[in-house]
Structures are given as C-alpha cells and as structure tokens.
Amino acid sequence: MTDAAPRLHALVEQLLGVPLPVRIRAWDGSQAGPPDAPSLVVRNRRALRRLLFKPGELGLARAWVAGDLEIEGDLFLTLDLLSGLIWERDEDARTLGQALRDPQFRTAVGGLLKLAGPPLPPAPPPEEVRRTRHLHTRRTDRRAISHHYDVGNDFYEIVLGPSMVYSCAYWPHPDAGLEEAQRDKLELVCRKLALTPGQRLLDVGCGWGSMAVHAAREHGVRVVGITLSQEQAAYARKRVADAGLTDRVEIRVQDYRDVGDGPYEAISSIGMAEHVGAERYLDYATDLYELLAPGGRLLNHQISRRPQRDESTYHLDGFIDSYVFPDGELAPVGTTVTQLERAGFEVRDVESIREHYALTLRHWVARLEDDWQRAVRLTGPGRARVWRLYMAACAVGFARNRIGVNQVLAVRTPESGGSGMPLRARTWTENA
Incomplete structure (x- = not known):
C-alpha cells in the first residue's frame, strides 16, 4: 500500500x-x-x-x-x-x-x-554535540569555539566570500553585492569608534582578520586582534602579512580575560559576545571597560533574542545549541545594555540592523548551494546540511523578528563627564 x-x-x-x-x-x-x-x-x-x-x-x-x-x-x-x-x-x-x-x-x-515502526530511538547524528552545563570556562569556551570555527578555512571561503566577514553585513540597498555590504559594515564600525591614526584598537573575536586589516589600512590605527581559533589566527596572520600591515596589526590566540596590555582607545567586539554566556556577561563587560582608556569607545555588535514573558523558563535545548554554537547564549538587547551600564559604560547609541542579517544569510546560503559538492567534500554531508539549515532558519528568524542584531556604542566616560561624542546624533565625530 x-x-x-x-x-x-x-x-x-x-x-x-x-x-x-x-x-x-x-x-x-x-x-x-x-x-x-x-x-x-x-x-x-x-x-x-x-x-x-x-x-x-x-x-x-x-x-x-x-x-x-x-x-x-x-x-x-x-x-x-x-x-x-x-x-x-x-x-x-x-x-x-x-x-x-x-x-x-x-x-x-x-x-x-x-x-x-519499531519503537527504538535512533542515535543522534554524529554532528550533534554532547551538551553540558554552560560553564564558560576558558577550556569549555575554547572547545566550543573550535567546534564552530575550526570547520576549515576553505569551507568558510565558500560561504563568506573574499571578505571573510562572519557577521551581519550593512546593505546600502537590497541589490548591492555581499563584498560591498561587508565593507560598509566594517567602515560603519570604524566611524562609530571614531578611529584616528595612531590609536590602539582591540578587536575581540577577530575572526579571519577582516576588521583588523580594514581598520589599520583605512584608518591608520594599531590593532591587536584576538581569537580562540587556531585556524582563524593562522589565516588572519597571512592576510595581515599579504596586506603589508605586520607593523600595525598583531593577531593573538588569546582569551579576552587574559588581555593585560591596555589601555586601548577603542574596542570592537563583532559577533563575539553571544559566546560569553549570561552568567559571565558582566565580567566580560567589566574586563572590556578596564581595558579602555578614559573616553574610549566600545562597539558591541551582538545577536539578540526576543524577551519571554517569563524569563525563568528560558532554556537552550534546540538545534543551534546542539549542532552549531555549543554554549552560545542570546539575551534581549535590554539585558545587554543593562549589563554594559552596570560595568560602568555610558551607552550612547543602539542600532538594530536585523533586516540586514536576513539579507546577509540569504547570500551565504546561495554561496553554499552554488558550491554544494565541494562543501560536502570539505566537511561531510551532515555538517554541510547543518550549515544550510542553520543559515536558512536564521534568515527566517531575523525576517520574522524572532531574533535581532544590534550595534551598541558605549563610552568609558571620564569623571569630568566629557564623553567626546558630538552634539548631533549619529555623526560619530565632531567634524562629521
């Protein structure tokens, strides 16, 4: 039948x-x-x-x-x-x-x-992570980051394209190209931080070095980029060398909790804070605050979730936690702002760019599908299927306002109260 x-x-x-x-x-x-x-x-x-x-x-x-x-x-x-x-x-x-x-x-x-048929539960696919309590120690964070980011640089080149930027692009219009939109995002971050030649920038979660290279090349700053991924660091160092920027950019395999060579005039944290965890977030914000010079700026670019009516019922037990970002945790944007303020920051601007991420993810899915057979050869069919579902589902989530992404600009305002911010909103510098 x-x-x-x-x-x-x-x-x-x-x-x-x-x-x-x-x-x-x-x-x-x-x-x-x-x-x-x-x-x-x-x-x-x-x-x-x-x-x-x-x-x-x-x-x-x-x-x-x-x-x-x-x-x-x-x-x-x-x-x-x-x-x-x-x-x-x-x-x-x-x-x-x-x-x-x-x-x-x-x-x-x-x-x-x-x-x-026979009532026996099938074993989970081997790509599933055996999850433990979200400890967010240095060891567990390294393991979680390795699971996600050490898939292979060749695979990420397929998905992300030449920019190798693994965060939401900033689209001038829907028909723009991915490279243009990612360049515009990096430039937006630099403008919000008001970077000037000779300043020190700490790029937390530097990925494959895109922000570090852009900031050093276009704005003349000295950059320290940190990541927990060995593969990312090796790739980023080569990009820095190829760009002739080894005198201005240093890439380290280092936990943000171990950075001790402040102060910095600016800090960028782009798509990294989702890995910090709710219990550690205030410590994260405090560590970055202490690394900034008075008057220094933090640009925190972070995915958020919608708040629940009863936050005590929120738990992680889904696809992304088990297959994509083990130990990743999303918080409502209001919670993030509160924690930054508790650490001492003055939050000066919050910009939601969630529609931009829906567009970005559609481009990444298209790139994966266009080179599907090579992606499968590089990672295996199960891992490639994980990525296709994860990116497509997230695109729908951003479009439907289930999840968002926000750039929060915060200042370590000196005791005098002079923030260094312009009177007019979103000009970012006094001369703009």
Whole structure:
C-alpha cells in the first residue's frame, strides 16, 4: 500500500490542531497536502521515530542532518510556513502532561507510533554535540569555539566570500553585492569608534582578520586582534602579512580575560559576545571597560533574542545549541545594555540592523548551494546540511523578528563627564 503520506498528514494535523501548510511525500512514494506548497520529503520511518522521541525543533533537526528528511521547493518559504508550528507556539501552550490527557492527542500519537515502526530511538547524528552545563570556562569556551570555527578555512571561503566577514553585513540597498555590504559594515564600525591614526584598537573575536586589516589600512590605527581559533589566527596572520600591515596589526590566540596590555582607545567586539554566556556577561563587560582608556569607545555588535514573558523558563535545548554554537547564549538587547551600564559604560547609541542579517544569510546560503559538492567534500554531508539549515532558519528568524542584531556604542566616560561624542546624533565625530 502507498498511503503513508495521507496517514501522516492527517495524524500531524490531528496532533497540532491546525492545518499543515506544506505537502508531505513519504518513503512509499505517496503524497498528501496542499498541491502548490513545498514538500517535506520523509525518506524513511526513522525520521518519524526521531520526531516522536524528540518532538519539535531538535527532532526535526536530527532528521534533517541525518538525511532522513528533505525539503523540495523553496527552503526559506518552507521554514517560514513551518515557523509558527516549530518556533512560535504560544508560551501558554499545553504541557505534554496536559496534552496526553486529551483523547484526540493520544490517538494521534498512537497512530504515529504505529506508522513509525519499531519503537527504538535512533542515535543522534554524529554532528550533534554532547551538551553540558554552560560553564564558560576558558577550556569549555575554547572547545566550543573550535567546534564552530575550526570547520576549515576553505569551507568558510565558500560561504563568506573574499571578505571573510562572519557577521551581519550593512546593505546600502537590497541589490548591492555581499563584498560591498561587508565593507560598509566594517567602515560603519570604524566611524562609530571614531578611529584616528595612531590609536590602539582591540578587536575581540577577530575572526579571519577582516576588521583588523580594514581598520589599520583605512584608518591608520594599531590593532591587536584576538581569537580562540587556531585556524582563524593562522589565516588572519597571512592576510595581515599579504596586506603589508605586520607593523600595525598583531593577531593573538588569546582569551579576552587574559588581555593585560591596555589601555586601548577603542574596542570592537563583532559577533563575539553571544559566546560569553549570561552568567559571565558582566565580567566580560567589566574586563572590556578596564581595558579602555578614559573616553574610549566600545562597539558591541551582538545577536539578540526576543524577551519571554517569563524569563525563568528560558532554556537552550534546540538545534543551534546542539549542532552549531555549543554554549552560545542570546539575551534581549535590554539585558545587554543593562549589563554594559552596570560595568560602568555610558551607552550612547543602539542600532538594530536585523533586516540586514536576513539579507546577509540569504547570500551565504546561495554561496553554499552554488558550491554544494565541494562543501560536502570539505566537511561531510551532515555538517554541510547543518550549515544550510542553520543559515536558512536564521534568515527566517531575523525576517520574522524572532531574533535581532544590534550595534551598541558605549563610552568609558571620564569623571569630568566629557564623553567626546558630538552634539548631533549619529555623526560619530565632531567634524562629521
């Protein structure tokens, strides 16, 4: 019989209590659902067992990474259609215990169990990180950073392009190129920091050296870039040498907690603070404050999440924490601003650029898909699938305002109260 898809489609709708907005194509060749919608391709019964034993985002991710689940059609559209079912369920939704007291719910689960076959939970794909409590020690941070950033520089070149900037670009218009938008982002950071020749800049989480090279070459500053990734550091040092900037740029493999050669006139932290962790964030902010000279500026570029009505219920148990950023933690932007102020900073500007990240991620996904076979050869099929899903899902998340990204400009204002900021907002320097 070839009726798996109709049965599955009906059972899922019964379970969710709402129409399923995508089509299903099952392992037996059967199909069901809206005829013009993109399709979820359920390649085998193992995909159902993954979902039943770990319902929600993580079960779907395991099935996707293992190749048990595919999407036919527009990946972004499919994730957008499913977002309300996966990520945007009401916080007041029933608990599992409450749901199991509903006869209709129990009937749907029973039907799915029969369809899934032998009730043995499949092992998670090998790409999944065995998560521990978020300690954020030097050792655990090094391990987490290595998991994400030491995938291979050749792979990152495929995704990021020549700029090798792994953070949100700043688009002058939607039709601009990725390189132009990344250059504009680096220049925006430099202007907000009001860099002038001869100043010292600390670039925390320097990546492959793009900010360090741009700031030294275009603004004449002396830069110390720090990273925990050996592969990033080697790549960045070569870029510095190729640019003839070894007299002005130093790249170190170093934890921000171990930097002791302040003061600096400016600090950039671009896409790094997400790795710090909630329990350590005030320490992070205090360390950077102490490294700045009076009047010095910090530009903190950081992804944020929407606050929950009950923050005590927030926990990390999803795809990104298990496959992409182990030990990464997102906070609402208000929490970040508060922690910076508690450390002593005067926060002078907060700019949300979340739509820019949705555009950036779409470009990264396109680059990955255009060179898919090489990416698979470099990292393996499972890791390549992790990246495709992660970037596409994040693009949808930014577009739907589930997550955001903000540039927070803060000053170590001297006791005299003179911040060095211009009277007019967002001119960044007195001469602008």
